[in-house]
Amino acid sequence: MNDKLESYMKEYMGHPTFRTGQKEIINDILKGKSVLGILPTGSGKSLCYQLPARILDGVVVVVSPLISLMIDQVKQLKASGFKQVIAINSFLDYSQKHQAYQQIDKYKLIYASPEMLQNSQFMKQLSRLKVALFVIDEAHCISQWGHEFRPDYLKLDTVITKLKNPPVLALSATATPEVQKDIIFQLKCPSMNKHIYPMDRDNIAFVVQHVENENKKVALLKEVLQEFSIPTMIYFSSRKSAEQVAELLRIDLPNRNIAFYHGGMDQTDRILIQQQFMNEQLDIICCTSAFGMGINKKNVRLVVHFHLPTQIESFIQEVGRAGRDGESSVSLVLATPNEDVLPRRLIETELPAIEQVGLLVDYVIFLSQEKGITLIDEDDMQLRFQLSKTQWRFLKYHFENHGMIKESRILTKVYAEWKSVLKNVQRVISQRNELKLEKLSQLLDWLNSNKCRRIQLFAPFQYSVSPPKYMCCDRCDFSFTKWNPRLVESKNSSGNWVDELKLLLLQGDENEKQTS
Amino acid sequence: MFSLIILECMIKLRAERSVTSIYHLIIGKRSSQTLQDVYLYKLTSYFGILKSLNRKEFDTHIEELVTEGLFSIDNDGLATISSKGRSYYERNQEDFQLKDFNGLNYDRISENFQLRMQLLIQTITNRKLNNSTFIAITDNKQVQQWVKQTYFIHRNQLEHLLSGLYNELLLFLNGLTDKEASLFVHRLTGYEKIGLSKNQLAIKYDMTKTDVELNLVLINHKLLNDLLQDNSTYNYLSIFLKGLNDTYFITDTAAQTYQLLIRGYSIDQISKNRRLKVSTIEDHVVEIAYIDDKFSIRPFLSEHEEKEIVVAVETVNSKRLKKIKTSLNDKYSYFQIRLVLAINR
Structure with a gap:
């Protein structure tokens, strides 16, 4: 079996070696078992279903909350020659969906967003197929205790039943033991085989630098980058500051190639910047969390957090983009005394404010009782109560769940019922907020702790960490003066357009000889 | 370039339409109001030439021009051009070949034409050097499908295709300014050379991002003008037009x-x-x-x-x-x- 697996691996992926955990998980899957797999970021989680997709008889369905990640993976698989894959999500227009449904039995691997799995038409198509494996990517989203709870994920157990209970593979890079238990419970899948691997990476050193203000952050950043010419990612929590700092760095580091990336750029420019970074045309990228998913660059040496995310899980995930080739890499956090302000604000605006929900419910009662209106205008609601899309989705989910509305129809106008549901939803909001603030303070405590950063960072997830391969952290042994990463030279394309065009279209003398 | 186009729009609209209608015009909003304005005020050439401009960016640009004193805007959103604005327009309009814009006529083909060219160049240069694993620079399925077919037809004559495209592009670009030609070439993606984003081009050539986009569109329209007038000179570049020019404009x-x-x-x-x-x-x-x-x-x-x-x-x-x-x-x-x-x- 194992030799066979290796030959499959060589045939389909072009290299015969597995990384930690992959082989064990795939073996279980091929035996038809359900698996909970916790593998660190950058360890090749997706191989655990991409390889079985080619081997198993039937189709593999993957649910993933990140549409951009799905699309990136489909692109990469197609580029590598595996064409029977598709991502089905709300971005497809009617005719694209129709076309996909027409030939749905041709695919070996189907990615779908959780929303699409609630679409009856799509489910009708899916249930016609023989589903060999149902994969839940980012499985921690199913748990209320997880850092990225997605209400739609709670409905996955019924989806699995509708698909005639195929084996399930639940994958996550960041799940505390508590969340792991919850995943198994919510999926009603007690017989899952657990494959839990430690999340720490022995080649990444952890450094926190405390400075007085944001200007000092930039100054320090310049110093480090001046010293080390290495592929670098710098994370920001706002698009504007990513742009601003990129500009400041560009002025002071004229020999380095620096760009910014965020979700506000148009599609073509996003692809270009991503590809430039992969292709070593860019050395330093100032980005928001929109960047990095599906980026499989091996030699990122330095991941800087100019701003903090809201929890340890995201932090570990982002840091995990460093050093995928196993070479010495560094995570650097720049922190001011007010480092909690931005993430706090992010947390507060993620869910609707308590008072807002009260006003909204009053309005719905008014609409249904006084005006006799039974249909909610969702756009109007969002505008009237200044709700973001996610905030409105959250409320809609809970109202639907309590049987107060269905689609956009108001099902009841009984005052007392609405008031009790209101109380319930408000309680959920304050609980979720509390939980998130607690998670934030975990991360903030980590910044200010005197203990070994490696041990402390991973303590919520595992009992021990493996000894570092290079330096450990600034509390133990790290200093930039002792660090010797492999430096890379910045590419520069200066040539005039005539030369550039010649080179681009392979019209040099060299190429003529090569091809003759 | 942006300011000149805005000024020209304002002059032609004779303060009978608001600044918002200019926004709808240049992003190419397909509403009958906008289409009607476009014909009425003879602004067809600027229709949809800045598709990616969002409202906030547009407003910021307009504010800047107001601060520069080129025009003022009243409460109804109607613009009055100042004498400074008028003389600025008259002084500069000769320098730019604004007349080469052909927005409405090319609205349905301009972007597809450009993407086809960019993706085919990326594809054939990579394939020529035996690299079949690259990530397409556009997600547009129609374009990808077209490139796939076109590549298949030409797969045994890649050399001819490459040198043909090179010669014709050289001919066309030689007729442009150095800056225009550079913008065009640096935007292209080939083997292990990814094109620059609009923002990167803006930094490199010290322009605003909006002007970069306008220039790229203008160059594209110029190329289309040349191709459609005389396609005997451009045998290879005409490939990108196949099946595009017979779609006429209507929603x-x-x-x-x-x-x-x-x-x-x-x-x-x-x-x-x-x-x-x-x-x-x-x-x-x-x-x-x-x-x-x-x-x-x-x-x-x-x-x-x-x-x-x-x-x-x-x-x-x-x-x-x-x-x-x-x-x-x-x-x-x-x-x-x-x-x-x-x-x-």
């Missing part, structure tokens, strides 16, 4: 209405049949009137009535519908007036 929904109109349905019948408001169908009819030279408005107006409206338009010397309607004592509907404006453009 899809208006096209459906048109089909029913031809079969003799009335506006009311079409409205019932398509379950759309009468006013929407009327919008479609006006849109058709602008595009189809053979379109007759007789079912909606007699010759005498048409003349009466034409005279009124000339008398009030404005294209503001309300003014025209009032001057005719509300005898005619807005729809009828719009029709007359459409065929007498």
